[in-house]
Amino acid sequence: MAMPARPLLVLAALLLPALLLSAASAADSKNNPADQLVALINSNRTASKASSLSDNQGLGCIALQYIKAYEGQCSDVRNKKPPETSFTEIFAPSCGVQVATLSKITGRLMGCQSKYPSPPEAFHILVNDAKDLQVLHSKNHTEIGAAVSGTDGGGPYFWCVLFSGGKPATSFKVDGEVPKTAMHPGCFSGNNDDCAGPTNGAVPISAGASRLVAALLFVVACAFAL
Numbered sequence: 680m681a682m683p684a685r686p687l688l689v690l691a692a693l694l695l696p697a698l699l700l701s702a703a704s705a706a707d708s709k710n711n712p713a714d715q716l717v718a719l720i721n722s723n724r725t726a727s728k729a730s731s732l733s734d735n736q737g738l739g740c741i742a743l744q745y746i747k748a749y750e751g752q753c754s755d756v757r758n759k760k761p762p763e764t765s766f767t768e769i770f771a772p773s774c775g776v777q778v779a780t781l782s783k784i785t786g787r788l789m790g791c792q793s794k795y796p797s798p799p800e801a802f803h804i805l806v807n808d809a810k811d812l813q814v815l816h817s818k819n820h821t822e823i824g825a826a827v828s829g830t831d832g833g834g835p836y837f838w839c840v841l842f843s844g845g846k847p848a849t850s851f852k853v854d855g856e857v858p859k860t861a862m863h864p865g866c867f868s869g870n871n872d873d874c875a876g877p878t879n880g881a882v883p884i885s886a887g888a889s890r891l892v893a894a895l896l897f898v899v900a901c902a903f904a905l
């Protein structure tokens with residue numbers, strides 16, 4: 680290697696903490712478009728004297744599996760629904776949600792578009808007629824789960840909001856942690872997790888893990904340079 684060892688060491692000392700720090704901070708950011716949509720829905724509800732809904736991660740994860748059931752078919756969103764049995768047979772098991780804690784779905788809002796709509800844009804796509812507004816403001820709901828996902832790393836982009844009348848503390852209970860396969864691709868509400876957006880997890884190595892790998896490779900390279 681042409682570069683003398685000393686400047687390389689200085690460079691390593693300067694860059695390594697930055698690389699390690701960025702790997703660590705990637706894990707606990709609160710940036711999540713599905714949570715942002717839930718916040719918009721709750722502020723619209725409270726402005727109309729309806730209750731604020733509890734953001735349930737089990738229901739949010741189910742909303743993401745609900746999107747996956749459409750297999751990227753945007754045109755099916757308005758007139759087709761996954762069969763009821765999907766909740767007990769596919770959605771709950773995929774999410775690690777205890778089937779016995781599934782509660783009644785009291786409403787749903789579903790939208791799809793080729794270009795990614797941000798949470799405020801999604802709100803207007805999901806709530807666009809009197810029937811949607813009735814679902815949005817219904818007194819039958821106590822909890823909510825929202826999700827967004829792209830398709831095969833791109834569009835079309837789906838948003839799904841599921842409402843339930845269950846008791847937030849005891850319904851859609853997750854056993855341990857939500858399985859990684861149920862989280863990707865896309866984002867869902869209520870899990871306090873960083874989520875990069877609708878194509879989140881569409882690539883096999885997460886951004887945090889690849890930064891960590893880069894940092895480790897850098898350490899190895901420096902060790903050889905000595």
Ligand SMILES: *[C@@H]1O[C@H](CO)[C@@H](O)[C@H](O)[C@H]1NC(C)=O
Binds near residue numbers: 727802806812
């Ligand atoms: C709630 O959303 C509806 C539908 O988009 C809209 O017409 C209404 O003005 C909103 N209410 C508030 C208080 O923002």
Ligand SMILES: *[C@@H]1O[C@H](CO)[C@@H](O)[C@H](O)[C@H]1NC(C)=O
Binds near residue numbers: 786813814819
């Ligand atoms: C609330 O639930 C009742 C009883 O199931 C039903 O008749 C009514 O249509 C629901 N209201 C809305 C706005 O969905």
